[in-house]
Amino acid sequence: MTSPFIHPATTSALYRDGSRLAARTSALHQAKIRGRPVADVIAGIATAHLPHPHQAIVADLGCGRGTSSRILAAHLRPRGLLAIDSSQAMLTTARARLTDTATAVIYIRADFHRLPFGDGVCDLVVAAFCLYHAPDPRPVIAEIARVLAPAGIAILVTKSADSYRTLDYLVAAAGLDTRATGRPSLYQTAHSGNLEALTAPILPVIGVEHEEHRFAFTGPDHVAAYLATTPKYELPPAMAADPDAIAAALRTQIADGPVTTTSTVTYVIAGKGSFP
Template identity: 50%
Template sequence: MSANPFLDPALVHGDLYCTDDRLAERTRALRQAKIAGRNAAQVVIDLLAQRTSPGAVMLDIGCGRGTTTLRIAAGLRPRRLIAVDASSALLDTVQTRLAQADEVGSTVCADFHHLPLPDAMADAAVAAFCLYHSTTPAAVVAEIARCLRPGGVAVLVTKSLDSYAELDQLVQAANLDPDAASRPSLYESFHSDNLVNIAATHLTVLDVLHEQHVFEFADATHLARYLATTPKYRIPPAGGPADLAAILRERLPVPPYPTRSTVSYALTARS
């Protein structure tokens, strides 16, 4: 088992994404805590809109629950939209969300190291918050580049190594995981500091943005909802988020509990 759960294939293809529930709850908890920072999916759309036109063929690689997929469909009106993920459960959610929004797109269940797509078939691609699941993210970038037509663009998105570091300190202070502050960042393989170098292995980097997002967990219950769904820590099993909240309430200072994350975007192109 890898020391980093985001790089452990057994977890990535098992507990982390075998259903929609865990990712959905983590996303909800973060969204409710957010007090500053642009919507990441909208930033992606704004970057793509500079370089694409309606009627393009677009890929959403590592699409997760389809938040960016929906924005692409509604905001850019592609002729063809393909959402790719290794989790069939998450792709079921994508299809449901597209149908509910009356948007059209197809899904492909695949490992992003080996995309089952033709060469030079896409005008644009997105890989948002997914490449840190690979020990060789440059190999994924190579696959994305292969699928782009010459002149096609891709937006790659990740986070900084120190994202949510304040939560490490809280978890350690509460003695839930004494090693929380020394555990590797979930984003260690693909992060804000190596984004450009990895992107440039197979694509031309046109623009880079780094934006700070600020979060504030309102109380112990809110924080517990997030901690119960993040795989970073080794928190002993409890009765659920309610029991975890009770421990946090007893051991931590009074809320709120702030934290920060840097979100980084690389707008790139195939030569």
């Protein structure tokens, strides 16, 4: 079985407009009780590794709603920021959220397998929570290596394959998807356990950081708000996008108390090694 995250039809439905990703991000954000904001960590790593951030050309691959792009623009104030995504709707959302920056931002609709710029033009390439949309992330990492300047760095970010595992058991126990615990991880192709090994033969790895994030959903309604946005499970069609129906099914299994779960976020920092 393969992850729905690598099926083009599922992925384009997920990112057809910004609302589903925004709802998913919001449900997770409200539940988070431990873990640094990912965009801030990325900006911190970039600042530590780039000798002249203000002169840098930065590419944010799979920029989505522009969460990392915004923080990178604010913290690094780079010479230019290339916000790249295959979804026009995501680029439109990112553009609307990046109004208060002095950085020149160029929004480019492109597939990260074929970046529409020349060799060695980027000082920093960020690929956060998107490489697992590639059936094989290695060609994408090779493309990142191609566009990186000799002293440039790449920051690749993903989650652990067992992210939000508690929810699998809950979904199965509530009868929402009796095979939930056997469904493939959404992060199957690029996760905390394989991203360093995928990267190293293509782009030398400078460092790896893992951080466990903890989540406490307030109760069935909060869990349901998240479940209605994830393609991981095969929920009954009438329920799939109906948080109230999902919550009612969950109430048969859990009381109105918190549901805790975890996800490890992994940052792989890589570069060609020609540092000044």
